[in-house]
Amino acid sequence: MVIRMGILAGLLSVVGLAQTSEQPSSIAEGGKAPYFEAVDQNGAKIRLTDFAGKSNVVLYFYPKDDTPGCTAQACSLRDGFGALQASGAVILGVSADNKDSHKAFAQKFSLPFSLLADPDKTIIEAYGVKMPLVGMAKRVTFIIDKQGVIRRILRQIDTKRHDQQVLEILKALG
Numbered sequence: 001m002v003i004r005m006g007i008l009a010g011l012l013s014v015v016g017l018a019q020t021s022e023q024p025s026s027i028a029e030g031g032k033a034p035y036f037e038a039v040d041q042n043g044a045k046i047r048l049t050d051f052a053g054k055s056n057v058v059l060y061f062y063p064k065d066d067t068p069g070c071t072a073q074a075c076s077l078r079d080g081f082g083a084l085q086a087s088g089a090v091i092l093g094v095s096a097d098n099k100d101s102h103k104a105f106a107q108k109f110s111l112p113f114s115l116l117a118d119p120d121k122t123i124i125e126a127y128g129v130k131m132p133l134v135g136m137a138k139r140v141t142f143i144i145d146k147q148g149v150i151r152r153i154l155r156q157i158d159t160k161r162h163d164q165q166v167l168e169i170l171k172a173l174g
Helices: 002-014 068-079 081-086 099-108 122-126 162-173
Strands: 037-039 045-047 056-061 089-095 114-117 140-144 150-154
Touching (some): 056 068, 056 162, 068 089, 099 114, 140 162
Parallel strands (some): 056 089
16 A cells, blocks of 8 residues: 555656645745746736835735636725725735736726736746646735735635735734
8 A cells, every 4th residue: 555655646746746735845924935027917017026125015816817706805905905005015916817818807897906917827836826737826815025025925815805804914014
């Protein structure tokens, strides 16, 4: 039985299906946020370094545009956008959807923040939030401070109250 399990683990590793950790070891609260750049729904190039020394970043990953849970989460952040912005934060959403899908989603729900297109899953993989097999992003939010340090990682997301979850953290961080 042990030999069979070892062989199975080896085969899964070879085909890239063995994932012993939910995230790369370098992704942790207190660690440096991985650099990224991507195009948003309006075609603007957005880089993490654009916010260095200026704003905290709420980087939220979600599986798919215009699906019930993702829409509830985005609309919650939209509804709390003023308070989140007043706290000194910018909101950036990331999924594997393309720019055109993001544009339609943002327009349909009047989203006032950038949605970053990551169809090649570069950012999703860098932050360790790729779902095995399906390749979509898991629903995870990173709170990154002005120095580019990950201050909080939220894995338990209340899609209808996500703005309040994030705002509480931002207030606690000061």
